[in-house]
Amino acid sequence: MRSAGNEREAVARWCVARPPRPSRIAGVSMAGFRDRGAGPVDVRVVPHPAVTLALEFGAGPLVVDAETGRQRRGNLVTGFMHGAVRVRGENVECVQVRLSPVIAHEVLGTSPAELDHVVVTLDDLWGRDAARIREQLGDARSWQDRFALTNALLARRREAGRPVDPQVAWAWRQIAVSRGQARVDELAAEIGWSRKRLWSRFRAQIGLPPKRAAKLVRFDHAAHRLAAGGNAARIAAESGYVDQSHLHRDVLAFTGVTPTTVAGEPWLAVDDIAWHGHDID
Template sequence: MSVAAVTIPAVDGTAATGGLTFVEGRPGAFLRPYVTELSAYSERYEEPLARRQPPFAGVVVIFGVGEPLALSGPGGRAVLASFAAGLHDTYVDTTTVGAAEGVQVNLTPLGARRLFGMPLSELANRVVSLEDVLGPWAGVAVERLAGISGRHDRLALLDALLARRIQAAPDPDPRVGWAWRRLRATRGTIPITELAGELGWSHRHLVTRFRDQIGTTPKAAARVLRFEHAAARLRAGLSPADTAAACGYYDQSHMNRDFRAMAGITPRELVTAGRAIAVA
């Protein structure tokens, strides 16, 4: 597993002192189809730092060994150090205060389905305690991570723990895996009826299987993928009008409405704010 160290200053220096330091690791070969990002982090702020996290086409898992985060989203409010956030189609607000530390894992939906062994519909637009999805294994993993001080060593340990657990779990439905890859390859623009037809499934059956394996309907997942594609194009400096056309929106107003619903801000504000948005 390769690693790289990165240090980032506080997002809003008027609201917090200190900053975020993290080490990114490339998952081992077995985990790569299931884990898209793996990082060990620490951050400290004397005053509360509020951030808005836009949705992305995956599942976030935090193994926290420091102070808990306050989280607020469509599924309610919670204060948790270790948690799982299912596939969302809107933003989640977080507040960090004190010293937060741990390891973050970004999973593909199918990776999360295999790791958790439960229908991902139960996690859609929700943030829950890690023990709710991983049982006592979560507490054992967090305890072992807390016993290691080096971030590189934490990444190596968690890589091994996740690989062992996922390897012992049943494979996800390969037909849903194919449909998910097809949806990703088209960045959410393929008509859902066409996707169902290519599988030889009814629309209802495709929706049922997607809810179980991905967490949302194909239509909702496609909307998140379009949002991700549009945000990436805008950050690359492409114009809003061209981005709306390329990403399958009816027009720029349609894209603006989706951004407000999913990120809570306009496309231009998202570009200037960065990946995580500091909010008042």
């Protein structure tokens, strides 16, 4: 059973808005967040197998303390984060976008490989588009208007972008559908590529080597089950881990904390409210 205390804390901290229907762009999910003003926000980020955009328009800046030690604020984009990453702020309002790595290259204009372990400002990537969307989001009267504005921007940028190889997109989706349990050598054989070629193309276009991507997808699934109150030994067995110690090591590697600590993270409680029903693709 999911921790009721974690959910109550999440609801007390955040007003969360969701679009009435999925984005018309495959691989895009959005949610709106408004800090309820119960004091400064300071939460640990739990890694997720998507590239994340934070389009902020509130009175207080959104600040990310990255694992590299650098601090970023404002409209931000993060690659596949893991380790000691924290989000801070006060009076925060933002639209958060999760991009499947399959379309991230098209939308961002850069490979997710360039964003691994880093947080960059959208001003650096998008220039005037970043400033324009912040102003538009601040002037919008409703969350639905904000989602529509964000969708329009992402669609326009995607049209000007370059898609990943179909074989790479297929391999990513097999990893996602299998919850990280697909075997890389079998994926390579299925598309008629060598393992080395798949590794190279996948790493360049998705942002992670396929084996690392599979580990992240598997971890994401396990972390949400832990947050839902599941038994760690059963989760390990059913998620493709050798044993519970293997799960423990992976959680520690991705987050820097133990599975017990991850299970109580407010980030995952908010995550379930904002993104429930959104599959990785």
